[in-house]
Amino acid sequence: xxxxxxxxxxxxxxxxxxxxxxxxxxxxxxxxxxxxxxxxxxxxxxxxxxxxxxxxxxxxxxxxxxxxxxxxxxxxxxxxxxxxxxxxxxxxxxxxxxxxxxxxxxxxxxxxxxxxxxxxxxxxxxxxxxxxxxxxxxxxxxxxxxxxxxxxxxxxxxxxxxxxxxxxxxxxxxxxxxxxxxxxxxxxxxxxxxxxxxxxxxxxxxxxxxxxxxxxxxxxxxxxxxxxxxxxxxxxxxxxxxxxxxxxxxxxxxxxxxxxxxxxxxxxxxxxxxxxxxxxxxxxxxxxxxxxxxxxxxxxxxxxxxxxxxxxxxxxxxxxxxxxxx
Amino acid sequence: xxxxxxxxxxxxxxxxxxxxxxxxxxxxxxxxxxxxxxxxxxxxxxxxxxxxxxxxxxxxxxxxxxxxxxxxxxxxxxxxxxxxxxxxxxxxxxxxxxxxxxxxxxxxxxxxxxxxxxxxxxxxxxxxxxxxxxxxxxxxxxxxxxxxxxxxxxxxxxxxxxxxxxxxxxxxxxxxxxxxxxxxxxxxxxxxxxxxxxxxxxxxxxxxxxxxxxxxxxxxxxxxxxxxxxxxxxxxxxxxxxxxxxxxxxxxxxxxxxxxxxxxxxxxxxxxxxxxxxxxxxxxxxxxxxxxxxxxxxxxxxxxxxxxxxxxxxxxxxxxxxxxxxxxxxxxxxxxxxxxxxxxxxxxxxxxxxxxxxxxxxxxxxxxxxxxxxxxxxxxxxxxxxxxxxxxxxxxxxxxxxxxxxxxxxxxxxxxx
Numbered sequence: 001x002x003x004x005x006x007x008x009x010x011x012x013x014x015x016x017x018x019x020x021x022x023x024x025x026x027x028x029x030x031x032x033x034x035x036x037x038x039x040x041x042x043x044x045x046x047x048x049x050x051x052x053x054x055x056x057x058x059x060x061x062x063x064x065x066x067x068x069x070x071x072x073x074x075x076x077x078x079x080x081x082x083x084x085x086x087x088x089x090x091x092x093x094x095x096x097x098x099x100x101x102x103x104x105x106x107x108x109x110x111x112x113x114x115x116x117x118x119x120x121x122x123x124x125x126x127x128x129x130x131x132x133x134x135x136x137x138x139x140x141x142x143x144x145x146x147x148x149x150x151x152x153x154x155x156x157x158x159x160x161x162x163x164x165x166x167x168x169x170x171x172x173x174x175x176x177x178x179x180x181x182x183x184x185x186x187x188x189x190x191x192x193x194x195x196x197x198x199x200x201x202x203x204x205x206x207x208x209x210x211x212x213x214x215x216x217x218x219x220x221x222x223x224x225x226x227x228x229x230x231x232x233x234x235x236x237x238x239x240x241x242x243x244x245x246x247x248x249x250x251x252x253x254x255x256x257x258x259x260x261x262x263x264x265x266x267x268x269x270x271x272x273x274x275x276x277x278x279x280x281x282x283x284x285x286x287x288x289x290x291x292x293x294x295x296x297x298x299x300x301x302x303x304x305x306x307x308x309x310x311x312x313x314x315x316x317x318x319x320x321x322x323x324x325x326x
Numbered sequence: 327x328x329x330x331x332x333x334x335x336x337x338x339x340x341x342x343x344x345x346x347x348x349x350x351x352x353x354x355x356x357x358x359x360x361x362x363x364x365x366x367x368x369x370x371x372x373x374x375x376x377x378x379x380x381x382x383x384x385x386x387x388x389x390x391x392x393x394x395x396x397x398x399x400x401x402x403x404x405x406x407x408x409x410x411x412x413x414x415x416x417x418x419x420x421x422x423x424x425x426x427x428x429x430x431x432x433x434x435x436x437x438x439x440x441x442x443x444x445x446x447x448x449x450x451x452x453x454x455x456x457x458x459x460x461x462x463x464x465x466x467x468x469x470x471x472x473x474x475x476x477x478x479x480x481x482x483x484x485x486x487x488x489x490x491x492x493x494x495x496x497x498x499x500x501x502x503x504x505x506x507x508x509x510x511x512x513x514x515x516x517x518x519x520x521x522x523x524x525x526x527x528x529x530x531x532x533x534x535x536x537x538x539x540x541x542x543x544x545x546x547x548x549x550x551x552x553x554x555x556x557x558x559x560x561x562x563x564x565x566x567x568x569x570x571x572x573x574x575x576x577x578x579x580x581x582x583x584x585x586x587x588x589x590x591x592x593x594x595x596x597x598x599x600x601x602x603x604x605x606x607x608x609x610x611x612x613x614x615x616x617x618x619x620x621x622x623x624x625x626x627x628x629x630x631x632x633x634x635x636x637x638x639x640x641x642x643x644x645x646x647x648x649x650x651x652x653x654x655x656x657x658x659x660x661x662x663x664x665x666x667x668x669x670x671x672x673x674x675x676x677x678x679x680x681x682x683x684x685x686x687x688x689x690x691x692x693x694x695x696x697x698x699x700x701x702x703x704x705x706x707x708x709x710x711x712x713x714x715x716x717x718x719x720x721x722x723x724x725x726x727x728x729x730x731x732x733x734x735x736x737x738x739x740x741x742x743x
Contacts (some may be wrong), residue, residue, distance in 0.1 A: 034430070041425035045418070138511065147539070148443045148466055149417055149510035151450070151473060167692070170589065171429065206452040246447040247452075287422065290412045294373045297414075 018319070022273060026179055030172045040175045041243070046276075046283045047175075047182045048239045053263040054189060055232030055274030060261070061269035062193060063225040064205030069130030070260050072110075073230040075252030076133060077103035077237025079144060082247040085153035092156045096181070096238045103234020104227065106133070111226040115219045129252055134252040149248030178239050185235055190272065192228065196200045199227050233260070266307045268314025277315045296310065365400065365662060367392070367652065368427030370438035370448060375415030377440045379594045380641050384440065385410055387642035390632045401653045402662070409433060413444050420444035424451040434662040435460065435652050437645075442466035443514065445604025456742065458664040460652060462644040464513045465590070466580060467516050470695035471515075472736035477664050479651065479694040481644045484729065485513065488589040488609045489520035490574060491700035491723040495526045496607060500585040501557025506534030507547055507571055508562040514539075517562050517589055522672070534560075541567050544574045552580060561588045566594065572603035581605060591705065593639040596716045600616055601707055603718060606740040610701040611720055612682065615711055621679045637714035643682060647696070650680040650691050651689065685724050693738070695696040697725035 025032075029043045054149070056070045080099030088094065114125045137144045144150055158165040167174040192198050200221050201210040210217050250256065251318045259282070267278025285303060290296035311317050357624035369388055371381035372601045392408045400406045400552040407432055413420035420439055427433045428451065452459040453475045461469055465488075470480045496504075500530050504525060508514040518534065525532060533554050535547040541563070551559055559580070561571050568588075575586060585628035586606035593614075596604065614637040616622040625646070629638050638646075651671060658674065658740045659666035672691035679685035683699040690697050700723040729735075 039426055039430040041429060042422060045422055124722055141511075141515060146515075147513070148446060148468075151446050154450070154454075171425075218674075243533055244421040244447055245450045246421065248443055248447070250416055251418065286419065287426065288395065290414065290419075291426075294412060296412065297374060 018273060022276070024085070026182075028177075030175060040171050042283060042287055044171075044178045044239075044243050045173050046279045047178050048236050048243060049260070049263055049283055050276040050279035051182055051185055051239065052233045052236035052260050053267065053279055054186060054272075055229050055234075055236060056260050057269055057272075057275050058189065058192070058201070058232065059225055059229040059263045060264055061204060061271070061274070062198070063201045063222060064208075065118075065226070066261070067223060067226070068124050068254065068257050068261065069126030069128070070230070070233050071252050071254065071256035072130035072133040073103035073107045073233045074124075074237040074240065074256060074260065075103075075137065075249070076106050078236030078241035078247040078251050079137060079150060079237075080234070081238035081241040082150045082153050083143075085156065086150065090156040092158060092242065093241070095155075096235065099238030099241065100231060100235045104231035104239055107230020107234070108223075111223045111230070115223045115226070127257070130252065130254055130257055134249055134254075137249040137252055144247075144249070147249060149246055151246055154245045155242040162245040169216055174243075178243070181235070181239060185232055186272075189232065193272070197221070197224070209293070214277040262304055266314055268311075268316030270313060271316040274314045274316040281315065338697070344676045347719055348499065351725045364405040365435075365656070366407045366431060366433040366437045366468050367408060367437060367649065368424075368431065368433035369408060369410045370413050370420055370423045370427070370444070371410070372415035372439060372441055372444070373410070373412040377415055380463065380592065381440045382643040383594060383639055386633055387629070387645035388437070389637065390629055391646045394628075395649070395653060397485075401720045402660070405532055410631060413439050413441065415416060415441055415444070417441075417444050417447045421447045421451055424448045427488050428452070428455050428457055434458070434523050435667075437462055437648055437652075442469065445469055446473065449475055455499065456664050458655070458667045460648040460653070462648040463641060466513055467520075467735070470693040470735065470737060473692050474583035474735075474737035476739050476741045477668055479668075479689050479696070480697075481648045481651070481696045482640075483611050483700060483725070484695060484735075485517040485589065486520045486730070486735075487700060487725060487728040488611075490524055490728040490730070492587060492589060492607065492609045492702050493524035493528065494723075495702045495721055496585070496587050497525070497530065497559050499607070500587075502528055502530030503555070503557045504530060504534075504560055505551040505556035505558070505584075506562060507544065507551070508534060508536050508560075509539045509541075509564060509567065510536040511539055514562055517558075520705060521560060521562075521589075523616075532556075536565070537567075539564070539567065541542055541569055544571045546579075547579065548578050551586055552578070552583070553614065553642055556584055558587050558607075560583045561586060562566055564590075569599050569603060572605070573600065576602045576605070591717075592641070593637070593714065593716065594641065594704065597714070603706050604705050606705055607703070608705055608717070610640060610703070610717055610719075611698065613703075615715065615717075615719070616682075616684060619678070619682065619684050622682050624679070625682055635714070640663055646699075647676070647680060647682070651676065654680065678729070689724065690729075690732055692739070693735050693737035695729065695732075695735070697729060699725060713731040720723060 008145045030040050052074050059065050077099040080102030081095040084095040084098040095290055117125055153169050157168050167177045200216050204218055263278040263282045264275045266281055268274025287299050290298045371384055373381050392406050411423035436457050440463045442464040445461045459478045463482045465485055467484045468484055499609050504516050508518045563571050589609050591608040614626050655667040655671035656662055659670035671689050673688055675686055675688045685699050688697050701719045703718045703720040706718050
């Protein structure tokens with residue numbers, strides 16, 4: 001491992017180059033995507049799924065713990081935002097705040113109960129909690145809209161006093177709003193990963209026993225990592241509700257959890273930008289191939305299998321030499 | 327050598343030019359008459375997932391209908407293009423596809439979805455983008471009830487209509503003591519509420535169980551039903567659960583003790599159930615065997631060869647009526663502008679070759695719900711009409727009579743300024 005980390009500077013594409021390329025592409029999406037036959041709304045969906053998977057990646061890629069129930073926090077974020085817009089106030093920032101807090105706090109509380117589990121047991125308990133949230137949303141018809149989903153809310157324009165930003169009626173403006181929130185979120189994630197706490201997450205991932213012998217409170221750190229991860233995924237959920245003007249129980253279902261894991265793994269779960277690349281691949285495949293054939297899931301599945309077999313570090317692993325992401 | 331090549335090229339050029347010029351005269355004149363831009367209809371349906379059997383039928387019919395329309399000059403003299411997108415029974419994907427069809431493909435009209443939840447979500451997008459939208463087969467009431475929109479029209483019935491249509495018949499034939507087996511989600515709850523409302527009006531009593539949507543073991547509930555001794559057992563479950571419930575109902579020997587009935591049943595499901603489960607009193611939203619309506623026979627004869635020589639189902643009818651209604655609305659409005667089309671279609675009586683029904687049928691102005699005929703009758707083992715003759719129509723209830731007033735649905739249509 002030590003020989004690997006010393007070769008970090010031999011990255012094919014250096015981090016600052018990655019950053020410039022990624023942000024240049026993201027900032028200019030409304031200009032080049034239509035030329036390639038795309039549309040701005042799909043770029044918003046890519047960002048949302050990427051943020052959800054990046055949230056999961058803090059846990060999966062950087063702490064080494066697999067959650068198969070992150071859709072719960074994603075969906076709770078979506079319901080939190082939708083319920084706020086519907087019943088409390090027509091304020092988009094308030095909806096985002098409420099949804100993020102709902103999903104994040106739920107994750108924090110669930111996390112307390114599962115930090116002592118490891119491996120398959122940890123994953124199983126996360127699925128169970130996810131399904132609990134799914135059935136609550138599914139059964140509580142009067143409040144959540146049940147199986148039909150929560151409707152009757154729309155994202156509100158942003159009111160800055162002197163001027164208003166019409167993110168409700170202008171798709172391009174809404175994309176930039178999502179990108180702005182995405183930018184803040186990934187900036188925060190980068191700060192967390194660079195902090196001493198971020199380094200302890202890596203230490204736990206690499207060798208939990210050694211980290212424990214070094215005196216690190218492993219359970220507490222995993223719980224914190226899980227909690228932070230849930231806050232970011234819940235934030236993505238709030239944006240998903242705003243994107244669709246709708247929240248439904250399938251957003252809380254284990255199938256969605258599987259999609260989030262798949263995105264993180266395809267993109268590269270030990271790399272910072274991997275989930276974004278995974279989201280581009282997953283959403284585009286789903287969108288374009290499903291227009292051509294009803295067997296589109298076969299192609300998504302085959303791509304996943306091929307990526308896992310040929311590039312175990314995900315697509316971003318192609319751009320980075322072994323270990324550069326560590 | 328050079329001169330030979332030049333000569334060959336010139337000859338080729340002349341031949342090609344003559345061929346292209348000739349093609350202008352030999353091609354179908356109808357194509358020449360069409361405008362340059364096609365009329366685009368975007369159809370979002372769950373072609374994959376648990377509702378795929380119904381969605382595939384709708385899409386099959388939509389493709390056939392568009393083909394027929396194009397043979398007769400399209401819509402407003404323009405070719406019709408059908409763009410089908412799979413919602414995969416997922417709301418987020420459905421909404422994404424609506425954006426794709428409207429923003430990228432610039433469709434004039436949206437159709438979809440079988441899944442009511444997705445239909446709701448798509449309604450949000452089409453209303454925001456002011457695109458004309460027809461829901462061929464999503465049943466939950468609020469689509470044309472309290473959540474109705476000026477641009478949305480629905481072809482299939484509401485659960486309230488289906489329940490109202492069959493209640494009178496079941497009470498009249500069997501009695502007022504009922505037992506419900508209902509799926510525990512919004513559709514099932516709305517359906518049961520509507521049944522109970524109608525039953526109470528008739529002075530009836532009831533008991534029932536709400537079960538998970540994909541329930542497989544009905545023994546406990548059936549024992550409970552047996553002890554209650556109802557006149558009718560209402561099976562409101564859907565798909566495989568509906569089938570399992572019916573099989574166990576027959577195995578428990580309950581068919582001799584009480585009548586079996588329910589609201590929605592589909593020919594697609596009937597084809598796959600075992601013989602012993604072909605029983606009970608049900609509602610069909612359209613039936614292929616209507617001897618007194620000549621237009622139905624014409625339709626059945628025309629579409630059958632294109633769908634594997636089977637009889638068309640209610641889902642074929644829903645997609646057919648929806649597309650024909652789009653044509654009628656556009657031609658009455660002389661425009662593809664959503665507001666004009668919506669005004670044109672409101673209260674328009676559909677001609678018999680479109681409605682394919684014995685009574686007058688229209689999309690009601692008050693809630694944009696199609697007031698179609700509802701076929702109440704008994705499911706039977708294959709009759710004289712062939713393997714698809716699995717239902718015997720006893721009564722046809724007029725949509726207007728089953729639906730109640732538009733005001734009662736809670737719909738208030740707010741037209742754009």
